[in-house]
Amino acid sequence: YIIEIKNKDQTIGIFPFYLYKRTLAGMSIYVLKPIGSGESDYLTPVISKKYATEVTLQSVFSRLHEEKKTWDYIDWGEIPENSFLDTVLRKQSYLGKLLFKRKKSDICPFINFTDNSDDFKIKLNKNLMKEIIKKDRRLKKEGKLVFSIVQSDQEIEPIMNTFFTFHCERWSNTDTPSKYRNKEERDYAIRTAKNLFKSNLLHLAYLKYNNEIIAIDFGMTDGKKLYLYLHAINIKYKKYSVGQLLTYYLIEHAFKEGYQIVDFLRGDEDYKKKWGTDENFNVKYMIFNQSIKSKILYTLYKIRHSKTFNQPFILKRISYLATEDK
Template identity: 25%
Template sequence: MTYKIELIKSVDDFDRFSDDWIKLNRSIKNRYIFQDFFWIKNIVKHITNYEQLLIILVFENKELVGVGHFAVFNENNERILKFLGTPLSDYNEFIIAKDDKNIIKIILKTLFRNKKYFDKIILNQVPVNSKTYKNLKKIFDSEKMKHIIAEDLGCPVFNYKKISEQKAKIKLNKKDVRRHMNHLKKKGVLKFEKAENIRQARKFMKVMINQHLDRWNKENDPSMFNEKMYIVFFNEILDNYWEKDAIRFSCLKLNDEYLALLFSFIFNKRVQAYTTTYNNDYYKYYPGLILFKKDVENFVGKNISVFDLGRGTERYKLRFSTEVIKTAKIFIFKNNFKYLKHNLVIYLKQTGRKILAFFNHIHDVIFLYKKDRFKRLFKNK
């Protein structure tokens, strides 16, 4: 079987294969929005914190059958090759037309022929139930590739197909959420709304960005919206997918004041909750939790199979989920030296933490001993 490889290294070449990419995506049954052509296109166009594009397209008889979409990022003076979209995408996969490890093997071989561009490969947020994960494991075993597989952030989901409507309503009927809602209702008119047109959606987006800035800039982890490229990216994504009827933008309001917003995608019979924000002045009433509950509840009995609550197994997400999609973080090394060096660094870090914990324990024991001895001396006097 003959395959032809196309390698995209420049933004200018990206649009050349748009029709092929879109056609390939449509042929894949269990696909996520994060491998969609327009999602990747907007990342390539707006999120320009990468050093080098490396997008590999595999053709079989002039038909696109596989895509590996990567970029090289400089992290601590090390060139790391990652999926394009990291860390914006909740799930990362190779885009392949069929369950064929040979296509992934070709993509990997092409990467290693271009290894001058990177020092190490890290593939984040790879679903463990995906063709990518299963085929990579087969390739690692057969090719004896140096690699490490670690656990990445899980994604709680509410699977409507695995629970009856009655049980779903019972699961979502949380007493504390009702209590918070009742407290808010005493303060005025509580309303749930969803954007009905692009103008309203853009207004929601502006409020969401401001809430995100207000909340996270008070933390040690500043809001991504401090960088203009993320504001441009989110607005572009909103416009692109609104046209495709693939956006759900909902909010919780009290007397016309925005308490919380939830920005989600509707794609392939799947609701993908993506970004949620809330008004800090009302945090004790858990407005984000109320809105999540309302949105998950909204799709019970409708033509939606899954409501994905997004990356991270925070308690509030687990309460509204029926299962968690596990993901993996996969390290692939160019040679034995890189592999051994990585393991040595991890070992030293772990050992350092253990030594530090040991000395902290000794310090605590000595401190308590001295404190107790001082008390006894004082008591004897």
């Protein structure tokens, strides 16, 4: 279910959805979701900067309204709070053609360098800084520690292959083994990295110690923001906290290069807070049309997510009844 927006013969926007069917109380319900739902940290459409974003989005929702017989609701999550998409969707909700419900979902920690601080270190956890300085000095005393960023297409595959090795070793004896054991996943990641590089969006960085790679970060950048997507470490050097060391070098690099944001992406893990992060949220939109079925679903959704429905005693009763049914 791909929506393409054109100005004459030129594509100015692509909205990749997929349509699937679910059943509720014997009723077939057709749901639209963006491709990548559940897997992506952020889900925003591809829109040309040469054209007014709001106008492009309005044309999309006009088309969705015209085709309302093909879908019952849209489930669109992973939208960055206060992003252009969030802002436009809020405006669309007042137009009355479609029914919107918005709620916050995942926390997305980030470091903001636009607060005029002359030293990013003042925001970092003091104990973390002491540990980093200690490990950094120890490694440099015993050998040569070098921070590098991939600069050529030829570097990508060997660095990524080392990344896969580290990632598989790290998660080999856990309940969540690395997806990179699968050749298809490895090939896909390499293709993605190369395509990102061609578009000047790849930020593949690593630490070398005495000419041996000890940590790798597979990240992205748009020139203003650095996205820390996934890292892997050489477990032989685990006692040196090389993952934290690499993160520190990445933050320092971003600060010196004039980046505005270092984005840790979604997830409120405790380790992210130690880096002096602020919090942003992803938001989720449930969008319903004006058909009878969709209005019923809209009403049920509002009831399910109301404060009254979510009182502990009601949830406990529902849980008890569900147990009885079994």
